[in-house]
Amino acid sequence: SQQGEEDPQALSIQEGENATMNCSYKTSINNLQWYRQNSGRGLVHLILIRSNEREKHSGRLRVTLDTSKKSSSLLITASRAADTASYFCATDRMQGGKLIFGQGTELSVKP
């Protein structure tokens, strides 16, 4: 079964608005990563947050991690049409060396 579950499955916003995507997982993790996938392309790594971190920033991206709730959120501020893509969370479980992906959130940013 999938380790990560993203919510919502699809999100449509206007350019300039903020976009928030959530990820929940089931078992203890070492770290959680977020990836982006443009249509028809491979995935690109965005940001990694370790299990002992609560918040991390990278440019217009803000990621939070709540290990007590087993959840993470990705915030994209001041969104642009170029942010239109699918976003995936991936977890590195403490038992095993695999990176397991969720089903993704499809973000559409309208100009």
Place this chain on the structure above:
Amino acid sequence: NAGVTQTPKFRVLKTGQSMTLLCAQDMNHEYMYWYRQDPGMGLRLIHYSVGEGTTAKGEVPDGYNVSRLKKQNFLLGLESAAPSQTSVYFCASALAGGPSRELFFGEGSRLTVL
């Protein structure tokens, strides 16, 4: 610097045929992975390798075999293709096996089994 290269990019097979997908990375990465991506299912791990000569099963290994004879290459084989194996396949690699693994992905191989 090519990164992760997958060949072929597109392939159509008939049920029962066999084929091999090739993944090559030029970053001297230890870990390599094969995922499949299906609508509504996200990415699911098929097999992975933690180093040259090693392979391990992922979430959905049935119907696939892999080999890692050289560090830079990771091959995914379908011995007898089935329509359920119609998917987009992604190869990825990572520098180290610790908790800070950033995966680098190829552009995908789209396989259709008729």
